[in-house]
Amino acid sequence: MRCIVLESFSPTERTHVVREPQRGNYDRETVYKILDEAFVCHVGFSVDGQPYVIPTLFARVGDAVYFHGSAASRMLRNLSEGIPVCVTVTLTDGFVLARSVFNHSMNYRSVVALGKAAVVDAPNEKLEALHAFTEKILPARWNDARQPNEKELKATSILRLPLTEVSAKIRTGPPEDDAPDYALPIWAGVIPLQLVPGAPIRDERCDSSIPTPAYAANYRR
Numbered sequence: 001m002r003c004i005v006l007e008s009f010s011p012t013e014r015t016h017v018v019r020e021p022q023r024g025n026y027d028r029e030t031v032y033k034i035l036d037e038a039f040v041c042h043v044g045f046s047v048d049g050q051p052y053v054i055p056t057l058f059a060r061v062g063d064a065v066y067f068h069g070s071a072a073s074r075m076l077r078n079l080s081e082g083i084p085v086c087v088t089v090t091l092t093d094g095f096v097l098a099r100s101v102f103n104h105s106m107n108y109r110s111v112v113a114l115g116k117a118a119v120v121d122a123p124n125e126k127l128e129a130l131h132a133f134t135e136k137i138l139p140a141r142w143n144d145a146r147q148p149n150e151k152e153l154k155a156t157s158i159l160r161l162p163l164t165e166v167s168a169k170i171r172t173g174p175p176e177d178d179a180p181d182y183a184l185p186i187w188a189g190v191i192p193l194q195l196v197p198g199a200p201i202r203d204e205r206c207d208s209s210i211p212t213p214a215y216a217a218n219y220r221r
């Protein structure tokens with residue numbers, strides 16, 4: 001049976017962007033581009049009424065995101081139907097300096113995904129998720145590094161969240177000041193932000209005869 005994936009997520013009552021709704025975006029390709037550019041997500045979940053929001057690595061594979069289980073996986077052990085989570089991803093693109101303090105802002109691209117995350121038990125799917133984490137950050141590293149052994153795989157809990165109820169929000173462009181403020185003699189504009197990799201630093205215990213691989217020496221984003 002062929003599964004039809006819609007080009008856009010349908011906004012639900014929960015994913016309807018309320019403030020500045022023109023910045024809301026439900027286009028699947030736009031959402032996936034944001035997810036694929038980010039390394040870190042924040043996973044929100046509640047245990048006994050206490051909310052936790054945990055930063056962790058993640059990767060998108062098809063129409064799902066995978067992330068390390070840690071605390072959430074503890075309570076998931078006996079919950080085959082999954083745990084309600086909110087996964088948030090944020091890319092910060094610039095500081096927006098308006099003439100008034102009130103109108104200062106940020107340029108950003110962010111995604112909020114709601115749903116039930118389930119523990120990945122199948123070793124193959126676990127491996128696929130770990131492969132996706134590694135390759136997403138450093139393409140070609142997976143084959144260079146030692147592969148996870150059975151014990152390491154068992155010790156790693158991975159959660160899968162199908163991407164069904166999802167929103168993106170995007171701010172771009174210059175500051176938006178109140179009309180009278182444009183006449184003020186105050187500098188206004190955008191300071192762009194980028195995540196820039198530095199030169200690789202060799203581990204002290206790494207044999208100096210081992211050449212720095214090209215993917216590390218020439219790492220670009």
Ligand SMILES: Cc1cc2nc3c(=O)[nH]c(=O)nc-3n(C[C@H](O)[C@H](O)[C@H](O)COP(=O)(O)OP(=O)(O)OC[C@H]3O[C@@H](n4cnc5c(N)ncnc54)[C@H](O)[C@@H]3O)c2cc1C
Nearest residue numbers: 014015016017018019090092106108110111112167168169
């Ligand atoms: C880096 C950064 C800085 C921000 N700074 C501020 C700030 O200082 N003040 C401020 O009011 N807002 C800020 N925002 C926007 C903030 O994330 C919310 O969008 C905002 O608080 C209003 O949300 P709401 O009332 O529309 O939605 P809520 O009622 O909070 O949320 C409703 C639904 O809208 C969707 N949604 C809301 N926000 C986002 C988002 N950012 N990305 C994807 N989906 C979203 C979600 O599906 C959510 O379930 C910032 C966002 C980013 C990424």
